Amino acid sequence: MLQRTATRAHGDTSEVSELRDLRVQLEGGLEVVEAAIERYRVLTAALQKRRWKAKLRLQPAVLEAAHLAESSLPEALAPLRKRAEREPEGTGTASGIARAFEAARTALEAALARRLPMEAGASLEQRLARLRAVALRPLPLPPGENEQRLLEGTAVLPPFGVSLFVVSLCVALARFATPWAAVLLLALTLVVTFLRSGRYWLTNERVLWQPRQGDPVEVRLASLGEGQISYNLFTNSVTVGRPAITLRHVPRAGELAALLSIRRRKEFHGAAATQDFRRPVAVLPAFRTKPGDYRQDEMPDGLMVLRPDFIAYLPNASAALLLDTITEPVDGKERPAWARRDRVSVSLSLLVDQLLLLPEARMDAMLRKLATHRFGYGSASSLLWSPAEVACAFGVGTTLELSRDDVLLYWDRLSWQQHQEAARVIALWPRPEGSPEAAPVKR
Incomplete structure (x- = not known):
C-alpha cells in the first residue's frame, strides 16, 4: 500500500513537473489555451439553458473575451499541437490539453448551431460575433414620457x-x-x-x-x-x-x-396620439337620402366630416381598401383594386379618427382624396361639397340636415357634444348677408 501511494505521488509530481515545463516552453501560450477552454465551457453551459440569453447577459465579459481571443488562438495552439505530436501515443500533458480544447470547442460549435443557425462555412469567430450581437444587444425599454x-x-x-x-x-x-x-x-x-x-x-x-x-x-x-x-x-x-x-x-x-x-x-408618420380640440372639425354619422325622405334605419349610411372650407361624406365601405387608396405602397408595386395590402380589417370610424390626428394640411388633403374616391359598382358614391353650396338646418337639438340639389345628408340623433362641434364649424361657413346661421328643420 505504501508502495502504491509512493508511486501515485511520484506520478503526480511528474505531471506537475511536465506541466511546468510545458508552460515555460510555450511562453504564455498554454495560459491562452486554458482560458479559451474555460470560456468555451461556460458559454456552452449557458447556451444549453432555456433562458440562454439572460444567462449570457449576466456574464458579458466571457462572451466578449471569447470573441476577441479567437484571432490570437492559432498562434497559441500551433506550438501546443507540435509538442503533442512528439508525445508517444498521445498520452502526454500537451496531448490531453489539446484534446480538451477540441472537445470544448466542438461542444460550443454544436450549441451555437442549435441556437443560432448559420451557413455551413461560418467560422467560430463569425458565430461568436453573431451570438454577441444577439445576446448582448440592448433590450427595448417600455415607453418613456416622451413617447405618445x-x-x-x-x-x-x-x-x-x-x-x-x-x-x-x-x-x-x-x-x-x-x-x-x-x-x-x-x-x-x-x-x-x-x-x-x-x-x-x-x-x-x-x-x-x-x-x-x-x-x-x-x-x-x-x-x-x-x-x-x-x-x-x-x-x-x-x-x-x-x-x-x-x-x-x-x-x-x-x-x-x-x-x-x-x-x-x-x-x-408624425401623426399625433390625441386630437387637437382647438381644430374646428366635426365627424357625424349620416343618412343619405332625398330631401323630405326620412328613414328610421338604425345603421347610418356613412360618415360626414365638417370642415370650415369643405364637407366630406364617406359611405360605409371597406376602410382597409380606402386606406390602400389614399396611401402609397412601401414597395412601389401596383396591386388590383380589390387586393388588400394587409390581412387586417379597418373600420371607417377608426380610419377617420386617425386622419384627424395628422397635421392639418395633410388631414384636409387626405379627407378630400377620400371624398373624391370612386367606390365599386353598386356602392353609393362619396361626396365633397363646398359649404357655400349647401343648405344647412338644425332641428331642436338633435337633428342636423345638409342638402344640395337632390341629395340630403342628415343625422337625427345628435349628442350634446356632436351638436357643439358641428355648430362651431358651421359658424365658420360663408353665408349670404342677412341669412340666419342655420334654419330650423321642419319635419
Whole structure:
C-alpha cells in the first residue's frame, strides 16, 4: 500500500513537473489555451439553458473575451499541437490539453448551431460575433414620457374563441368521459394561454411586446412593409414584421392590428396620439337620402366630416381598401383594386379618427382624396361639397340636415357634444348677408 501511494505521488509530481515545463516552453501560450477552454465551457453551459440569453447577459465579459481571443488562438495552439505530436501515443500533458480544447470547442460549435443557425462555412469567430450581437444587444425599454402611447394591454384570460372551444370540449368530456378530464383541460388551457401571452404597448413610433416568458422585442412602425401584419380572430393574436413576432392572446387585438396597418404607412408618420380640440372639425354619422325622405334605419349610411372650407361624406365601405387608396405602397408595386395590402380589417370610424390626428394640411388633403374616391359598382358614391353650396338646418337639438340639389345628408340623433362641434364649424361657413346661421328643420 505504501508502495502504491509512493508511486501515485511520484506520478503526480511528474505531471506537475511536465506541466511546468510545458508552460515555460510555450511562453504564455498554454495560459491562452486554458482560458479559451474555460470560456468555451461556460458559454456552452449557458447556451444549453432555456433562458440562454439572460444567462449570457449576466456574464458579458466571457462572451466578449471569447470573441476577441479567437484571432490570437492559432498562434497559441500551433506550438501546443507540435509538442503533442512528439508525445508517444498521445498520452502526454500537451496531448490531453489539446484534446480538451477540441472537445470544448466542438461542444460550443454544436450549441451555437442549435441556437443560432448559420451557413455551413461560418467560422467560430463569425458565430461568436453573431451570438454577441444577439445576446448582448440592448433590450427595448417600455415607453418613456416622451413617447405618445396609442394603445396598450395585458393579456389575462384566454381569448373568447379559444374559451368557447375549450368549454365545449369540457362539456363533452364531463358528459361522456369524466369531470376530472374536463377540469384538467380547462386548467391546462388557462396555464398555457397565460404563459404564452404578455403585455404590449403601441406608440407613434413602435410596437413593444413583453412576453411572460422571454425577452421584450420591438418593431419600428417605419420598418413594416406590405403584408407584414395579420390578425387571428380565434386566438386574438397579431403577427407583425419580418421575421415575424406574434403578440398572443392580447386584448383589443383587432384594434391593435388596424392601428398598426394605418400607422405603418409613411403618410401617417408624425401623426399625433390625441386630437387637437382647438381644430374646428366635426365627424357625424349620416343618412343619405332625398330631401323630405326620412328613414328610421338604425345603421347610418356613412360618415360626414365638417370642415370650415369643405364637407366630406364617406359611405360605409371597406376602410382597409380606402386606406390602400389614399396611401402609397412601401414597395412601389401596383396591386388590383380589390387586393388588400394587409390581412387586417379597418373600420371607417377608426380610419377617420386617425386622419384627424395628422397635421392639418395633410388631414384636409387626405379627407378630400377620400371624398373624391370612386367606390365599386353598386356602392353609393362619396361626396365633397363646398359649404357655400349647401343648405344647412338644425332641428331642436338633435337633428342636423345638409342638402344640395337632390341629395340630403342628415343625422337625427345628435349628442350634446356632436351638436357643439358641428355648430362651431358651421359658424365658420360663408353665408349670404342677412341669412340666419342655420334654419330650423321642419319635419
